[in-house]
Amino acid sequence: xxxxxxxxxxxxxxxxxxxxxxxxxxxxxxxxxxxxxxxxxxxxxxxxxxxxxxxxxxxxxxxxxxxxxxxxxxxxxxxxxxxxxxxxxxxxxxxxxxxxxxxxxxxxxxxxxxxxxxxxxxxxxxxxxxxxxxxxxxxxxxxxxxxxxxxxxxxxxxxxxxxxxxxxxxxxxxxxxxxxxxxxxxxxxxxxxxxxxxxxxxxxxxxxxxxxxxxxxxxxxxxxxxxxxxxxxxxxxxxxxxxxxxxxxxxxxxxxxxxxxxxxxxxxxx
Amino acid sequence: xxxxxxxxxxxxxxxxxxxxxxxxxxxxxxxxxxxxxxxxxxxxxxxxxxxxxxxxxxxxxxxxxxxxxxxxxxxxxxxxxxxxxxxxxxxxxxxxxxxxxxxxxxxxxxxxxxxxxxxxxxxxxxxxxxxxxxxxxxxxxxxxxxxxxxxxxxxxxxxxxxxxxxxxxxxxxxxxxxxxxxxxxxxxxxxxxxxxxxxxxxxxxxxxxxxxxxxxxxxxxxxxxxxxxxxxxxxxxxxxxxxxxxxxxxxxxxxxxxxxxxxxxxxxxxxxxxxxxxxxxxxx
Numbered sequence: 001x002x003x004x005x006x007x008x009x010x011x012x013x014x015x016x017x018x019x020x021x022x023x024x025x026x027x028x029x030x031x032x033x034x035x036x037x038x039x040x041x042x043x044x045x046x047x048x049x050x051x052x053x054x055x056x057x058x059x060x061x062x063x064x065x066x067x068x069x070x071x072x073x074x075x076x077x078x079x080x081x082x083x084x085x086x087x088x089x090x091x092x093x094x095x096x097x098x099x100x101x102x103x104x105x106x107x108x109x110x111x112x113x114x115x116x117x118x119x120x121x122x123x124x125x126x127x128x129x130x131x132x133x134x135x136x137x138x139x140x141x142x143x144x145x146x147x148x149x150x151x152x153x154x155x156x157x158x159x160x161x162x163x164x165x166x167x168x169x170x171x172x173x174x175x176x177x178x179x180x181x182x183x184x185x186x187x188x189x190x191x192x193x194x195x196x197x198x199x200x201x202x203x204x205x206x207x208x209x210x211x212x213x214x215x216x217x218x219x220x221x222x223x224x225x226x227x228x229x230x231x232x233x234x235x236x237x238x239x240x241x242x243x244x245x246x247x248x249x250x251x252x253x254x255x256x257x258x259x260x261x262x263x264x265x266x267x268x269x270x
Numbered sequence: 271x272x273x274x275x276x277x278x279x280x281x282x283x284x285x286x287x288x289x290x291x292x293x294x295x296x297x298x299x300x301x302x303x304x305x306x307x308x309x310x311x312x313x314x315x316x317x318x319x320x321x322x323x324x325x326x327x328x329x330x331x332x333x334x335x336x337x338x339x340x341x342x343x344x345x346x347x348x349x350x351x352x353x354x355x356x357x358x359x360x361x362x363x364x365x366x367x368x369x370x371x372x373x374x375x376x377x378x379x380x381x382x383x384x385x386x387x388x389x390x391x392x393x394x395x396x397x398x399x400x401x402x403x404x405x406x407x408x409x410x411x412x413x414x415x416x417x418x419x420x421x422x423x424x425x426x427x428x429x430x431x432x433x434x435x436x437x438x439x440x441x442x443x444x445x446x447x448x449x450x451x452x453x454x455x456x457x458x459x460x461x462x463x464x465x466x467x468x469x470x471x472x473x474x475x476x477x478x479x480x481x482x483x484x485x486x487x488x489x490x491x492x493x494x495x496x497x498x499x500x501x502x503x504x505x506x507x508x509x510x511x512x513x514x515x516x517x518x519x520x521x522x523x524x525x526x527x528x529x530x531x532x533x534x535x536x537x538x539x540x541x542x543x544x545x546x547x548x549x550x551x552x553x554x
Contacts, residue, residue, distance in 0.1 A: 083294070244394070
């Protein structure tokens, strides 16, 4: 084996294979989709993205993903803080449960929401009675997004809390700062990078989510049809041009978010 | 699950802390625990017999077989290429540091790509109407609407998982030990097994678990690429989707229960591997 591995040709072939694998699996497909969206000319691209249903889908996705991000930033920060700070029965169990949405297939997540909040469930019927539509409406989409992205903020804030210097907090306390003041001026700044980068990750994941949402959204064009489901529909109805145009918008947004997180982390690292 | 000593709690357990703990519990119960319990109850709602009936449908058995095959093939390939790519990115002196930095920034891209778009990319490159797609179907090995495409789609989605587990460990342990081993005459392969492998072992284990979980649960990318053809390219997750679409919620629930049990088992293994790895938390 060693003789084979050390052979110059084998080594060269080996390295080429690795680079080729990365190129073919990641780089080529992504550039391919950008190329395809423009392959029929710029006008065609503009026409595809100016389809009102496409715009509505992108706008709805952005709006609901932002809402899911904000919800996650709030409950994620509280959860991370409580899990880090307080000792209470069941803490270890809850901490392990945080990762559940990552481990659970998103289609199962969607089905759970459907079963719990759908028209046949007690919650669904109660909401129907007071005139709120949860499933096949916007609330269910947000719930699905929050469920799927739940771990991000918590897992980004926890390491910061573990590293945080407790003396600062104690000093603030000793100097007579109130609890809330200590929280705003000492603790929150310590957690901020995690809240922001975790929130941004959650945002980009929520924008991309498909499995959980497609089952609960009802997918009514112009109303509850989000971008990824729109793309799926366009593929199914054999309109790759329209699918590629919306894909490019969604991809560019996600890449910007990813780039932003990386810049932020590079800055924090120094 | 330890209870705090009384002195500590009496100092800390003010009303506000009780409220915060209550909020946390409510979030977990509402968002995670009740839905999970619902899946279990729902599956047994129509009796154990109907649960097994749903699971023993030929299409369900076939879907389980396909899912298992995808998981095995993807996990093997992703582990192999993931470990090698991580070594290349961290240790590959034959690449200039600029190239390595560029490649490194490419690794995370699949995280930012919606699974549906991931599947769509493969359709655009290898679909039946493309040159490459036609070439492969002429060879008798169609890629899209067939097993190879599903593997490709899942490989794309799982690509970063292994690398992101191992690269930091390789960076951290540095090259000293490996260099010492090489100088003492042990050559690359031996160096890998004796020096590098023991330090990345738990990272690899964790990466494998993440890959299995992700490939087991992948839905969007596979749905697009597979065409969701019953008894042919249907996986467990796309079967759940189809059952819901056909208003056969009870059957969907049965398949979902199997998936949920697998996920929870994987979650437990993850916890165990995390502890062995000695790293507390991970964002991905």
